[in-house]
Amino acid sequence: MTRPTFSDIARHAGVSTATVERVLNGRGGVRPPTVEKVVAAARALDYPRRLPEVHRGLLRVEVLLVRPETDFYHRLSRAFERIAATLDPTVRVHRTFLKEADPESIAKRIASREQRRAGMILAVPDHPSIRAAVAGLPPGMPIVHVVTRAHERIGELIAIDNYAAGRSAAMFIARMERRPGTVIAISHHIYEVHRARMRGFADYMAAHAPEGLVFRWIGFSHDDRRLAGDRLFEAFNLWPDLVGLYNAGGANTGLVEALRRHPRGRELFVVGHELSEATEPALREGYVDVVLDQAPEAQARRALDLMLRRIGLLDMEPDTRPIRFVTVTAESL
The missing domain is CATH 1.10.260.40 (lambda repressor-like DNA-binding domains)
Structure with a gap:
């Protein structure tokens, strides 16, 4: 050579x-x-x-995440850790978990000048304080958003097509649930990705649901396991004809626990997100029918590739199309 x-x-x-x-x-x-x-x-x-x-180790990429207790963000963090171990030693990937419910602290960390950064990868909520902090970063600093955007214009996004995911969830229920009745959804309202899923779900149901199958209600769980279970029990009481459930957010553990406790839990056609310690056994046991997994490992790989390209360490432009989500059923486990 x-x-x-x-x-x-x-x-x-x-x-x-x-x-x-x-x-x-x-x-x-x-x-x-x-x-x-x-x-x-x-x-x-x-x-x-x-x-x-x-100069060794001076290219510092900071990754900010939330909710380490969830399977998705745990998988995402571990993926960043594994990939970082394979990079040139001049590149350091520093991961920090922050409290989702404390946007001011997230904004303060983004705006901090204590450490010099080559770029930032953000997997944090959209909030006015956070948007302002992103807008105040030095011009030209590479910003990559993962999962959802923390700023609508600054930086590039690596994520699945969440509108398409919502439509896919509705398609499975509309085509595979043969009984007429009520369909509900449970979501977390603060993330644009969840709102996009709900738009896709509602649009597909409005256009393609068979006669008698009606999307009636969205319950907001804040991705809290106990609140999610309460919302599902509330829906069972409100609609005796409940036949379908789409969980557009997290809190899979709480919903699966509620399905196991309720005498009609096995009767619903259930679509959720993320293959996890909660959803995998639920698929096997018949409490969940379809899981749409958004492949956090692929998102971490693409985000770091894009960051390395923007700071001049990769020649090839990474694929910037949405990450393909994976459909999982009991038959594919």
């Missing part, structure tokens, strides 16, 4: 050849973030020369 040239390193880092020469020959006059990109590019290309150790 031929030795990489300054031009190769410059192309990889997205800088000029003169900048590469100044960095690698120690001539100074280059901003630290640019120095970091050049050194990281030289390492990635196996440039056969000792590089300054002071």
Whole structure:
């Protein structure tokens, strides 16, 4: 293999050849973030020369997440951890869990200047304080949103097509539930992704539900397991003809517990999200019929690839189409 040239390193880092020469020959006059990109590019290309150790580990990508108790965010965090271990040692991926119910603390962390960052990956709610913090970040800092957008215009989004997921859930119920009756949904209102799922679900049911199958009610659970179970019991009491349930949010554990407790729990056609310790046994036991898994491992991989591209460490532009969600039934486990 031929030795990489300054031009190769410059192309990889997205800088000029003169900048590469100044960095690698120690001539100074280059901003630290640019120095970091050049050194990281030289390492990635196996440039056969000792590089300054002071630059090792200076490309810090900060990942902010919420709700570590949920299966989805736990899987997402572990995926970031595994992928980070395979990256060049000049790249550090720092994960932090913050409280979903405390948007001011999330905004404060986003706005913090205590640590220099090469970019940020955000898996946090949309809230005015958080949007303002994102808008106040230095111009040009790469921002990647995972799962949902924390700002409607700044940064790029890696997620499934949640509107399509909602339509898919409605299609399964409308085509596979042969009985007439009431269909309900349970959701978490603060995330745009859940609102998109509900729009897709409602639109499909309005256009394609067979006669007698009616979507009547949305219960908001705040993704709290106890509240989700209470909402389902409330629906059982309100509609004796209840035949279908779509859980557009989390709180799978609470809903599965409620289905097991209620004498009509096995009678519903149930579609939920995320293959987890709650939904997998529920699929096997017949309490849940279809799970739409949004592949957090694929989202983490795509988010880091996009971040590395934006900070100049990948030549190839990653696929930016929505992540494909996976349909799981008892027969496919």
